[in-house]
Amino acid sequence: MELSGKVVVVPVDWAGAAGLATRLGAAGATVVLVGADGEAAGRLAATVESVAAGGGRGRPAVFVIDGGEAGLDALAAFVSELFRGP
Numbered sequence: 001m002e003l004s005g006k007v008v009v010v011p012v013d014w015a016g017a018a019g020l021a022t023r024l025g026a027a028g029a030t031v032v033l034v035g036a037d038g039e040a041a042g043r044l045a046a047t048v049e050s051v052a053a054g055g056g057r058g059r060p061a062v063f064v065i066d067g068g069e070a071g072l073d074a075l076a077a078f079v080s081e082l083f084r085g086p
Contacts, residue, residue, distance in 0.1 A: 004028035025058030
C-alpha cells in the first residue's frame with residue numbers, strides 16, 4: 001500500500017486509532033489526528049513519527065477540536081491546505 005502524498009483523518013478517541021494511524025503513516029500518509037484531548041493526540045503523533053523515523057515515510061499532524069461548528073470548519077480548511085497541489 002502506497003499512501004505518499006495522501007492525507008487521512010483519524011479520530012484519536014477511536015479504539016483502533018493507534019493501529020490505524022501507525023499503519024497509514026508507515027505507508028506514507030500524512031495522518032491528521034483529531035480529537036478533544038490534545039495530550040492523547042500528541043502521544044499518538046509521537047508514535048506515528050517514530051514509525052516514520054524507522055523507515056516509514058508518513059508524518060503526523062494534530063488538530064484539537066471540540067466538535068463545534070467553528071472547529072469543524074477549521075478542520076476542513078486545515079485538511080484543504082494539506083491537499084493543495086503543486
